[in-house]
């Protein structure tokens with residue numbers, strides 16, 4: 001019922017996959033099968049070099065485009081990096097911030113995640129902020145504390161009126177690319193806890209409006225069950241977003257919710 005207050009967002013995270021020609025082939029395959037009168041929002045986050053082409057290629061089928069990271073400064077001597085404004089001008093609407101692979105391999109910290117969230121908002125992009133615990137942390141029983149800490153850090157000094165344009169993605173590290181999905185109950189429980197943190201920070205009205213996704217081995221088979229959880233408002237999908245038929249099946253599951 002609360003879904004009326006917020007958007008369901010199915011977002012693919014292509015990571016370092018799909019060249020321009022592979023993306024063109026994907027677009028050809030998905031166009032005839034993607035549902036038309038959809039009400040969930042569909043996003044593909046693609047490698048930065050392909051953002052402009054992706055915007056053009058997927059316009060007809062109403063797929064919005066996102067980047068996979070951005071820098072937190074608005075310009076400067078940061079060889080190889082790109083700003084949120086560059087992403088925005090390239091035509092993207094979203095940017096993933098703080099993905100666990102960025103945290104693990106590129107020294108992304110809760111502090112830089114917060115700076116990037118601000119950079120994204122200032123540029124007019126919707127940040128998809130990733131949080132999630134490792135298997136060790138889950139086994140130690142500190143999942144909720146950790147998630148709460150990550151959410152609070154990411155949203156530090158973000159004013160309430162900007163929260164309508166912030167998406168949180170709960171991605172347990174042990175479920176990413178492993179084929180091991182969180183149970184619907186586990187996903188629902190943590191997404192509910194994230195909403196409770198947002199409620200404490202911003203009040204019930206804002207908490208009700210924020211889209212919270214689940215990510216981690218979501219696929220055509222398990223999507224419906226995960227998306228049936230009242231606090232799971234969509235998915236951030238890696239592997240299955242590379243296959244047009246599977247991705248469409250996930251979109252169809254979301255449309256039925």
Ligand SMILES: O=C(CO)COP(=O)(O)O
Pocket residue numbers: 013099171175176177178179215216217218236237238239240
């Ligand atoms: O990291 C993810 C999305 O950001 C999840 O990846 P998989 O769906 O491949 O597990």
